[in-house]
Amino acid sequence: MGTENILIVLLSFMLAGALIAVETKNLLSSVISLGAIGVGTSVAFLFLMAPDLAIVQVSVEVVMIIFLIRATIARDVIPQRGHIGWGALAVVVILLGGLMAFGAYAFRSIGRFGEPIIASVLAAPSNRYLEKGLQETGAANIVAAVILDYRGYDTLGEATVLFVSILGAITILRVKGWARAGRQR
């Protein structure tokens, strides 16, 4: 069975999981379905020859599900159903359906699955990384060479994103935001 078929099966499974996550009335099952999708993504990364990503994805996944369950579900498992009004719902569905159809049409103009753009654009930076990465950076793991040398600045940005979001979360969870009381309305 080719990678493409495996991925189609995997993606169908993830899509089903997503539908369950979206439509179930139980928040706990919703979060667990999200976890299943995450694990599915991680497995897909393995099949797509991205072991770094598979490791990161699965560990981030575990942490995120722990957060979601401990932080929110533990508080309130009342079944939730509501959604926006039917008229708005119809508009959203039509819009997304249109987008879906156009997307399916548009994907024909990029290379077929399994034929990446770097195979046809020889000047693409990726080919340079694959060819000279070891020699220029000394790292045998080309992905590490890309994230920490060729595109190291991105990684600085990424570390900053993590820093800012943790700082933001701590800020939001302060006991008291306003020091001056009483003069507010």
Next chain:
Amino acid sequence: MKGMSVIVKTVTRWIKVFIFLYGVYIVITGHLTPGGGFAGGVIIACSYILLTLAYGKEFALQRLSPRTTAGLDSGGALLFLVAALYGIGYGGIFFVNFLQKRYPGRAFQLASAGIIPICNIAIGLKVGASLFLVFIILSVLRITKEKDGKQSMVKRWPEGKEEE
């Protein structure tokens, strides 16, 4: 939170060390094998999260206080920034891999690839610290509903005290 049963605690005590070491291994060999600072950092954080889940927060917080964690978080980020800025001193270029340019190590050795391993360690430190921090603040602290504008007893994690 009192922690879990004796069995879980015993298993955790043994496994924790291995998870931690595995994380460290992934960080320091990130430039040779799959993994790297992020993956390793998350795994290191997981070892502490496991400890917290099994033993309760007091035990874990004794080992690693939130203030230390926050310091490590900032420290890791600073180390990375300094490694990037150091390049300005060397040839005047932001983010240049100055070590590799000066001392190109032998490929496939642990000591190779210039600043990449250093950056990996900085990131591992940062990611591990910040994930553990966010885990503590998101799930260990206890929050109750606020009703009728009156807040009932709120227990916060230790850093809550620092906020005046």
Next chain:
Amino acid sequence: MSSILPPLLVAIPLGAAFLIPILARRLGRLADALGNLATFALLVIAVLVFPARGVYQIGGWNPPIGISWVLDGLSNLMLVVVNLVSCAATLFSIPYMEQYTSKHKYYSLFLLMVAGMNGVALTGDLFNLFVFLEIASIASYALVAFGGRHEELEASFKYLVLGSIGSSLVLFGIAFAYAATGYLNMAAISTAITGRQSSPVLILAAVFFLVGFGIKAAVVPFHPWLPDAHPSAPAPISAMLSGVLIKALGVYALSRVLFNVIGVTPIIGAVLIAVGVLSMVVGVFLAVGQWDFKRLLAYHSISQMGYVVLGIGLGGYILARGGARSAAALAMLGGVFHLANHSVFKSLLFLCSGSIEFATGTRQLKEMGGLRERMPLTRTTCTIASLSIAGVPPFNGFWSKLIIIIAAIQAGFAWLAAITILVSLVTLISFLKVLRYAFLGPLPEALKEVREAPALMSISMVMLAVLCAVMGLLLVPAVRELVLDPAVAALSQGMEYARGALAGF
């Protein structure tokens, strides 16, 4: 190009933001000092960098291989505007943020937001744009909720959800662009797609970028988060959000991507014009009925962003239709100039509202009144800013609106000019209402003891008010050639951008 200055624009705010939580946890004064020092240094550096043109290769890798920064007229103008407003806002924060707890976290988040915006303005790489966009956005989500009260949290959540949708769409757009070309460098993408812009996947990418950056810019119909988020933040943050964030992450990024990377087509130009007009009209009519001072200002932000988008979109439309370059340049000049002007007067207005709130403890216009004698300085600055935003002659807002109107008439869109004038009139009415209710009329009993804002807050307001009065001078030909024309040239060169950004200027 290799200079030590551009990296500092990102490194200083990042370094200060990482240091402040370690050093200044106990010492609020130290946080004040570090924060202000950092933003002041940034302003100086931004002014020094202003005349520079060129490509800065990070890590020493040539453009398509590594990430590069591209400094041209538009990005340098954006840098000066961002750092100017942030300098005024941090100065204002010293007394104002005493009302809140944990000032060190505030400064840290503030500087991270500034770092994000500087990064967005500098970058010449699509993915890097996304990363820095996220830094600035996440910092702003946290800052909106800084007070931690009901409305602030609610506004922040709304902002976070819409903002994340925007970011996801941008990332998907980047994926499409990569799939079509194999590059991430904007200039390289632009070269690779020249001549095949009508490929469906690129249309999809353009749509995703339009919606994604449109959400960040809060243009109608993607505006619902703004009237909640901007008033909920502390006043200096409102000034930053309305003054520069929606421009740096929204309009600047959008025009950079659409004009210089994807290439503007008549359809894109027409969409921008439509969105601009819609934002102008909807924003101003929603604003008229507001009684909450900051909320009123927030709706006006939507309306004023409409002017900017209209000016830029009109220029793009004329260019794409092969019209006269001078007409297109005039329209873009109006848009870019209004962008700079709006940063100044809208941040001043938000700072004034903060000053009034600081003194009286309320934001409701109906609860104010008679402040003209109690707060003479705030009254003066607020009047100047109001006249600016309404487009009354000597002040800066007038000139940029005038240019947009002339450009619209020249391009044969008399109806656009008419709408612009109408919206301007409604804006004037709305701000006359503000001035009437806040400063005139009898002084309510509760406000008898109100005092003028502290000195530092006043200094920062006066600084911006002076700018409002003198920014019209930017149109003097010699100055214009130095400041505004390079920015317009950066936009109107369109796909020519690539040649410069790949090879160095």
Next chain:
Amino acid sequence: MVYTLCFALFLVGLYCVLTKKNTVKIVVGLGIMEYATNLFLVLLGYRKNGVAPILDKTTNPLEFLARAVDPIPQALVLTAIVIGLGVTSMAIALCIRLYEKYGTFDVSEIRRLKE
């Protein structure tokens, strides 16, 4: 086909965010969108019968160049995963605080702000 399925996953997430009225559900929707985007990027880089972009001592450089999958999307996704984690933790923090203030996860009850 694979691309389309992945895009569908993204749209399901978007649908969830746009239509659901529960803060946790919205966070779940954002998570689905994020996974789909990441997966899409990696799908773009896959090469038929490809190998991972990691060299070892025995690899033949020419064969590696012809067979390795595209490393750029992997680098980007590594960044995007961490960014997603950051956004999600912020969102969870906000959910907790909103719950604390309003006693519910239901958006329709969280309405202090004027329309």
